[in-house]
Amino acid sequence: MNGRGEGKEMEAREKGLHQDDADEDDENVKQLQQCSSIYLLLQDCLVKTDRNWKSCQKEVQALKACNDRRKKDKGT
Numbered sequence: 887m888n889g890r891g892e893g894k895e896m897e898a899r900e901k902g903l904h905q906d907d908a909d910e911d912d913e914n915v916k917q918l919q920q921c922s923s924i925y926l927l928l929q930d931c932l933v934k935t936d937r938n939w940k941s942c943q944k945e946v947q948a949l950k951a952c953n954d955r956r957k958k959d960k961g962t
């Protein structure tokens with residue numbers, strides 16, 4: 887097989903792998919229920935700040951508070 891055919895084949899496999907990752911992420915976000923929008927804001931912040939968690943503490947704390955509320959509500 888020539889180099890071009892192998893490159894296209896590999897690219898197609900990688901797209902499939904990335905798509906599976908995206909589908910898995912979507913399922914994880916859905917499990918967060920009412921906290922999913924805060925989680926997505928945190929992800930956006932991390933992308934914008936090159937994964938600098940210190941710069942995203944407002945979002946981290948908001949997600950923690952939401953998750954704590956969710957756990958408390960589940961327990962009652």
